[in-house]
Amino acid sequence: MLGETVIHPGLVLILGAALLPLLKGHARSALILGLPVAVLVLVWAIPTTTTVTTTFMGYELTPLRFHPATLVFATIFSIMAFVGGLYAYRQAHIAELSAAFAYAGGAISVTFAGDLISLFVFWEIMALFSAMVLLMNRTRASGRAGMRYLFVHLFGGVVLMIGIIGHINATGSVAFNLMQADSFAHYMILAGFLINAGAPPLSAWLPDAYPEASPSGSVFLSAFTTKTAVFVLLVGFAGTWVLIPIGLYMIFYGIIYALLENDMRRILSYSIVNQVGFMVTGIGIGTEMALNGATAHAFAHIIYKALLLMTAGAVLYQTGKRKCTDLGGLFQSMPITTICAIIGALAISSFPLTSGFISKSMISQSSADTHMALTWFLLAAASAGVFLHAGVKFPWFVFFQKDSGLRPPEPPINMRLAMYLFSFLCIALGVYPDPLYAILPYTVNYVPYTAEHVIAQLQLLLFSGLAFFVLLPMMKRTLTISLDFDWFYRVLFPGIWRMFMRIGNPAWSGVKKRTLSFIEWLVDLVTRHHQPEGILARTWPTGSMVLWIAVLLGGYILLSLFV
Amino acid sequence: MSEQHWLTKPQTIRKLWIILIAVLAITVIAGLFIEFHDHFGIESSFAFYAWYGFATCVLMVVGAKLLGIFLKRPDNYYE
Numbered sequence: 243m244l245g246e247t248v249i250h251p252g253l254v255l256i257l258g259a260a261l262l263p264l265l266k267g268h269a270r271s272a273l274i275l276g277l278p279v280a281v282l283v284l285v286w287a288i289p290t291t292t293t294v295t296t297t298f299m300g301y302e303l304t305p306l307r308f309h310p311a312t313l314v315f316a317t318i319f320s321i322m323a324f325v326g327g328l329y330a331y332r333q334a335h336i337a338e339l340s341a342a343f344a345y346a347g348g349a350i351s352v353t354f355a356g357d358l359i360s361l362f363v364f365w366e367i368m369a370l371f372s373a374m375v376l377l378m379n380r381t382r383a384s385g386r387a388g389m390r391y392l393f394v395h396l397f398g399g400v401v402l403m404i405g406i407i408g409h410i411n412a413t414g415s416v417a418f419n420l421m422q423a424d425s426f427a428h429y430m431i432l433a434g435f436l437i438n439a440g441a442p443p444l445s446a447w448l449p450d451a452y453p454e455a456s457p458s459g460s461v462f463l464s465a466f467t468t469k470t471a472v473f474v475l476l477v478g479f480a481g482t483w484v485l486i487p488i489g490l491y492m493i494f495y496g497i498i499y500a501l502l503e504n505d506m507r508r509i510l511s512y513s514i515v516n517q518v519g520f521m522v523t524g525i526g527i528g529t530e531m532a533l534n535g536a537t538a539h540a541f542a543h544i545i546y547k548a549l550l551l552m553t554a555g556a557v558l559y560q561t562g563k564r565k566c567t568d569l570g571g572l573f574q575s576m577p578i579t580t581i582c583a584i585i586g587a588l589a590i591s592s593f594p595l596t597s598g599f600i601s602k603s604m605i606s607q608s609s610a611d612t613h614m615a616l617t618w619f620l621l622a623a624a625s626a627g628v629f630l631h632a633g634v635k636f637p638w639f640v641f642f643q644k645d646s647g648l649r650p651p652e653p654p655i656n657m658r659l660a661m662y663l664f665s666f667l668c669i670a671l672g673v674y675p676d677p678l679y680a681i682l683p684y685t686v687n688y689v690p691y692t693a694e695h696v697i698a699q700l701q702l703l704l705f706s707g708l709a710f711f712v713l714l715p716m717m718k719r720t721l722t723i724s725l726d727f728d729w730f731y732r733v734l735f736p737g738i739w740r741m742f743m744r745i746g747n748p749a750w751s752g753v754k755k756r757t758l759s760f761i762e763w764l765v766d767l768v769t770r771h772h773q774p775e776g777i778l779a780r781t782w783p784t785g786s787m788v789l790w791i792a793v794l795l796g797g798y799i800l801l802s803l804f805v
Numbered sequence: 806m807s808e809q810h811w812l813t814k815p816q817t818i819r820k821l822w823i824i825l826i827a828v829l830a831i832t833v834i835a836g837l838f839i840e841f842h843d844h845f846g847i848e849s850s851f852a853f854y855a856w857y858g859f860a861t862c863v864l865m866v867v868g869a870k871l872l873g874i875f876l877k878r879p880d881n882y883y884e
Contacts, residue, residue: 497869502877615844622857623858626857630866697839701836701852702854703858704828705855705856705858708859721879722873723882724878725878
């Protein structure tokens with residue numbers, strides 16, 4: 243690090259996360275609640291002109307710089323860590339909380355990364371610790387889902403790395419700035435980013451994994467991975483047209499699968515893909531208003547999606563049930579949770595006076611301004627569809643519909659406080675969006691509250707609600723899941739492998755026998771030459787010197803990554 | 806809680822339907838007094854957002870239902 247000391251907010255959170263399990267009692271509580279606040283203060287204390295550079299293997303690394311969108315994303319990630327910590331604080335396993343903070347720290351660090359190498363390192367930190375969050379639910383299902391999750395993300399990491407190496411080879415620069423999707427390397431970087439965004443064809447990793455986490459685990463998971471993907475797409479590929487069809491596909495994929503789904507947290511997971519689709523479309527449109535819209539929507543989305551998953555988590559925590567077919571009528575004994583869920587549902591549906599209204603509309607407005615008719619009509623239909631699958635379906639089937647006879651009490655106080663905070667923010671941002679507009683990447687020339695916009699949105703949403711209740715018989719929940727791309731790696735590939743093993747086994751044992759005897763012959767040969775009296779057995783100090791130099795260099799590289 | 810919650814009584818549900826239909830009517834009527842920007846030549850037509858929202862939702866529900874025929878599996882499919 244050069245010059246005056248700048249403390250990297252992301253690293254503070256990662257190191258603090260490592261401290262968490264070592265502390266006990268009040269010290270631990272203080273750290274859980276205090277650390278994210280300290281990180282938020284740090285994010286805001288660093289002047290936005292600051293750049294920290296360091297040299298590594300001849301490359302100029304920039305672990306800290308401010309992109310115009312950095313402040314918004316780092317702010318909401320810190321807030322999320324705080325409220326998530328509050329929600330998880332007594333109920334979650336300390337290892338889960340520690341992993342979640344390290345994961346959040348990785349996400350914050352990505353928003354500060356000014357070069358592709360730092361970006362990649364923090365990207366992988368996120369992959370590892372998010373998988374840890376998932377595994378810490380310690381069920382058989384979460385263990386298996388965690389391994390599938392890790393497999394997809396490590397694959398995504400390899401794709402990204404291939405792209406980064408290609409980019410460095412071609413340009414000689416590691417700087418992370420706006421790119422064009424014009425070469426193999428850049429396509430690979432784009433694909434690596436999109437895998438984390440939940441884009442097709444691999445979208446299934448998200449609804450496969452998130453519902454298997456603990457109640458608090460899924461709250462953390464919903465916030466960081468997809469939204470850092472949105473951030474890096476915004477920095478690297480703003481205005482790349484191919485993102486428009488990809489985003490629109492994600493939007494309708496999310497709606498259709500959520501409509502078919504029975505597991506309450508999987509409904510919300512599909513809805514994450516749907517919402518990120520709006521942001522990806524906005525980034526593809528690429529005008530200043532569209533990028534502002536995508537950024538504001540990411541900010542608003544983290545809050546209401548976490549709120550919705552908190553209410554679902556509260557239900558799961560109190561009843562142990564997760565399927566709509568087992569739930570219903572919970573409003574009678576959980577009125578507070580129900581109201582919080584309704585606020586989250588209104589916000590995700592972009593109802594006037596909620597946060598979704600002041601953010602998402604910038605994206606559709608920008609499609610109208612750029613005369614993209616098809617995009618605009620699809621976005622309008624999608625807005626109605628969001629109300630259908632998340633706005634009405636989720637609260638209706640969990641808290642109302644038929645009476646399941648369950649009468650669980652409200653969740654513990656810390657969970658309630660977390661839900662209050664985010665419910666408040668959903669409405670506060672909707673009523674008074676100016677503070678959010680003030681930190682968006684570009685100057686905001688947009689007035690959300692016009693009579694035209696309010697009435698148009700109310701017509702769209704309320705008639706969508708009418709469609710829901712008119713079609714209610716068609717929405718009856720069934721004990722089913724829906725096939726997705728994960729079928730290939732959960733059924734087809736293992737099936738082919740088993741078939742191969744069945745046919746190949748006899749042949750394989752022959753190969754194994756021959757290989758083993760070859761190795762025996764080799765070992766024999768080496769032993770003859772290297773045994774104590776052997777010709778090559780004399781001491782040869784340079785050999786061990788080379789080994790130790792390699793070890794030292796390796797250590798130095800590792801250290802210089804963090805210093 | 807043996808007796809029925811007021812919110813689940815048939816009379817209440819009837820009232821809720823009446824309120825919903827009244828609110829829908831109000832939004833459509835309010836739309837008559839507002840000038841909608843016409844980017845694509847259709848948004849300012851009568852109750853555009855209302856019928857468009859309703860029709861696309863019906864399409865999405867029916868579409869999901871049809872895809873469900875091919876995609877749905879028992880929920881212990883992967884176990």
